Amino acid sequence: MGRIITVVSGKGGVGKSTVALNAAAAMAGHHKRKVVLVDLNLTTPHLAAMTGIGAKAKVLEDVVMGKAGLAEALSEHESGLKVLASSISPRKFSMAELGRIGPVLRELKKTHDDVIIDCGPGLGSEALLAMRYGDQLLYVATPTVPSLMDVIRCRKMVTNLGKQELGLVLNMAARGEAQLSAAQAAAMAEVPVLCTIPHDKAVPKSLAAEKATIYYDYYAPSSQEFLRLGAHLSGQPFTPKTRGFIARLASIIQGK
Ligand SMILES: Nc1ncnc2c1ncn2[C@@H]1O[C@H](COP(=O)(O)OP(=O)(O)O)[C@@H](O)[C@H]1O
Ligand SMILES: [Mg+2]
Known part of the structure; x- marks a missing residue:
């Protein structure tokens, strides 16, 4: 039996989907x-677009309906990761359909080591649902x-739910900006703080190429x-690599 990790932030646009995709791809690949x-960002899903899943592919909505x-x-992602995307055309789930997501996740947990949930923005019912499903929160x-x-605010909402908190990923860290240090955060x-990901032009470039950043530009x-995050979540050591001459x-040459 695997575990469910919900990637959550409250604030939108901080990099949940980017972190979830890259960590998941690193763990699988x-x-x-x-x-x-x-x-599980049901109202504004992004994973299909981020991974180049076409509009005709079957998605979570098809399963619950x-x-x-x-x-x-x-x-299937190039890393070996499986992606259960959500429909790109907005649609409201009925209560009955929402109730069918739990059994889908339980089924996935039986057949996978890690089920990683990409959560929507805000701390409304959609995000709370995703947090409730998680065994662990990132x-x-x-x-x-x-x-x-x-x-x-997120942490306050989950105090009574008995979830394991894996830690915090700081994303879009920029040198010279008036930002908090990892210790302050x-x-x-x-x-x-599990890792500090720099603000990096490779991220939007990889998004445009419909690839995980680690597959777009490993270095x-x-x-x-x-x-580093993928190794940590897999319980494995990590040594960073830098680009060699070649x-x-x-x-x-590739303009990366
Ligand atoms: N480390 C980073 N450096 C540069 N841009 C980033 C970084 N992380 C995310 N982004 C960009 O920020 C935007 C929001 O990221 P996203 O993962 O969609 O956030 P969320 O899922 O929290 O709404 C996207 O355009 C993404 O490409
Ligand atoms: Mg997102």
Whole structure:
């Protein structure tokens, strides 16, 4: 039986989907874990677009409406990761359909080591649902006070739910900006900081290429931190790698 990790932040646009996709891809591709990434950002889902899953592919909505089997709706990522995307055309779930998500997740947990849930923005009913399904919570924030305040709000909401808190990922850290340090963020949110991902142009470039950043540019500074996170979540050691001469030359030629 696997575990469910919900990636949550409260604030939108801090990098939940980016972190969830890259961590999941690192766990599957580099640590050979059986991982499935589930888009529970039901109202504004992004994982299909981020991974190049076409509009005709079967998705979570098809499964809960009984229009597709679960196996049929799992798209394969180049890392070996499975992605259960959500429909790109907005649609409201009925209460009965929402209730069918739990059994889908339980089924996935039986057949995978890790079920990673990408959560929607805000702390409304949709995010709460995703947090309730998680056995473990992974917080994502930018190193700024408003973003960390949302993590504190999240933590308050889940205190009675008995969830294991894995820690905090600081994303879009920029040198020279008036941002909090990892130590300050950890002290403020009262959770350990697992990694600090720099603001990196490789991330939007990989998004445009419909690839996980670690598969777009393995040596990019953000990729190395995503890989650190993937190793940590897989219980494996990690040594960062830097571009050698040939890889540097290749990246200049490819304009990365
Ligand atoms: N480390 C980073 N460096 C640069 N851009 C980033 C980084 N992380 C995320 N982004 C960009 O920020 C935007 C929001 O990221 P996203 O993962 O969609 O956030 P969320 O899921 O929390 O709404 C996207 O355009 C993404 O490409
Ligand atoms: Mg998102």
